[in-house]
Amino acid sequence: xxxxxxxxxxxxxxxxxxxxxxxxxxxxxxxxxxxxxxxxxxxxxxxxxxxxxxxxxxxxxxxxxxxxxxxxxxxxxxxxxxxxxxxxxxxxxxxxxxxxxxxxxxxxxxxxxxxxxxxxxxx
Amino acid sequence: xxxxxxxxxxxxxxxxxxxxxxxxxxxxxxxxxxxxxxxxxxxxxxxxxxxxxxxxxxxxxxxxxxxxxxxxxxxxxxxxxxxxxxxxxxxxxxxxxxxxxxxxxxxxxxxxxxxxxxxxxxxxxxxxxxxxxxxxxxxxxxxxxxxxxxxxx
Numbered sequence: 001x002x003x004x005x006x007x008x009x010x011x012x013x014x015x016x017x018x019x020x021x022x023x024x025x026x027x028x029x030x031x032x033x034x035x036x037x038x039x040x041x042x043x044x045x046x047x048x049x050x051x052x053x054x055x056x057x058x059x060x061x062x063x064x065x066x067x068x069x070x071x072x073x074x075x076x077x078x079x080x081x082x083x084x085x086x087x088x089x090x091x092x093x094x095x096x097x098x099x100x101x102x103x104x105x106x107x108x109x110x111x112x113x114x115x116x117x118x119x120x121x122x123x
Numbered sequence: 124x125x126x127x128x129x130x131x132x133x134x135x136x137x138x139x140x141x142x143x144x145x146x147x148x149x150x151x152x153x154x155x156x157x158x159x160x161x162x163x164x165x166x167x168x169x170x171x172x173x174x175x176x177x178x179x180x181x182x183x184x185x186x187x188x189x190x191x192x193x194x195x196x197x198x199x200x201x202x203x204x205x206x207x208x209x210x211x212x213x214x215x216x217x218x219x220x221x222x223x224x225x226x227x228x229x230x231x232x233x234x235x236x237x238x239x240x241x242x243x244x245x246x247x248x249x250x251x252x253x254x255x256x257x258x259x260x261x262x263x264x265x266x267x268x269x270x271x272x273x274x275x276x
Contacts, residue, residue: 013206017206057237106142
């Protein structure tokens with residue numbers, strides 16, 4: 001899977017950088033970054049990335065609300081939730097909002113590569 | 124404080140440190156302390172709310188903090204700058220997040236606050252109403268002390 005464009009949304013500089021390094025290593029190209037849900041919506045509508053990796057707990061607007069808004073505007077959006085919290089109720093809430101997959105931190109490169117293939121319909 | 128509440132915080136911290144540092148982490152003896160007290164140079168504080176209320180502190184020396192942040196970013200760090208602080212906060216968030224996920228999957232309803240990182244020698248954080256359990260975790264970069272103060276609602 002080469003040349004897919006990704007948007008990483010996370011309020012942690014470490015998490016953005018780490019996910020960028022992993023996604024670049026598996027053939028992705030950074031379309032942009034956002035630090036909260038509101039920025040994520042703006043960036044998504046402007047950049048139209050192939051896939052979004054979205055944290056849940058963020059200031060201003062949390063990830064689940066941002067996913068719902070993006071899905072309302074573009075039902076074909078491919079969004080992967082990424083969170084330090086991975087309990088069943090939260091995973092269900094994230095998937096119900098329209099996310100295609102859920103990853104718990106710390107993320108492993110092989111796991112991210114599999115998820116990219118899955119959500120982009122290549123695996 | 125019930126031990127079934129505390130054990131997930133110890134095992135989760137141990138597992139996350141083993142994952143991000145790619146090495147074995149040895150847990151020391153659990154000790155009871157009268158109140159959260161941090162004397163270490165760097166402390167990450169995560170608040171807990173829901174059917175258990177309190178806080179978890181992750182304490183370490185400045186050298187250990189810089190070494191762990193450097194390891195996680197695959198580059199040496201000599202200052203506790205923005206990236207190092209973000210890295211240590213994210214580490215605290217991952218350790219606590221895994222613990223509350225285990226508890227919530229057993230029927231609890233816990234939420235965590237975003238971590239706060241405090242850096243400075245002889246910092247004291249007290250909460251006299253809560254008894255505290257302290258567990259040292261030995262990493263290849265030095266000791267990380269997990270300090271859990273929680274009351275069940």
